Amino acid sequence: AQSVTQLGSHVSVSEGALVLLRCNYSSSVPPYLFWYVQYPNQGLQLLLKYTTGATLVKGINGFEAEFKKSETSFHLTKPSAHMSDAAEYFCAVSQMDSSYKLIFGSGTRLLVRP
């Protein structure tokens, strides 16, 4: 079965600083990986996804993630944090069975300091 682990339940950065949110996955087959963002009192919004092909994936709002098979990682980065990036971020992996349901990590809350 597939699973993901997000390291750090809270990450705090200064406005303008690099954002790095960590995600490691476990999968016996080539995974499909996702990052979602959840703003307060809202649903989850897809930031980016990796299925096949290029390992560096660009998403919305300036975020990107790199699939590293050797490290079983899919970390999310953004060069310069903005106050509006404050939210909860979830990494997910697709369950490779007939459902292809997404298995989510426990989430990382990003705090952006002025």
Next chain:
Amino acid sequence: DSGVTQTPKHLITATGQRVTLRCSPRSGDLSVYWYQQSLDQGLQFLIQYYNGEERAKGNILERFSAQQFPDLHSELNLSSLELGDSALYFCASSPLDGNYGYTFGSGTRLTVV
């Protein structure tokens, strides 16, 4: 607006009661997924329907049930409610399967008192 509509947005009910949460998927999407989000359990997959048929079950209690109708909207029924059922319930939809990601609704916040 994501295109996935969930109603109601908020629901407050007493223990022992039964409620129905409704989800209209994005136009053209055949798959509907239900998730429960709570502080202690995180995002837990409950159940998936594809074109009217149940495809996968997750950590869904026997007190809970769901169905997807011919017009593809889905309902999640929660009965004999307990305080611990208080959570955010999300519906998500995808065209076929979740391999390319879901589109989430804004959720229903259920409070059991």
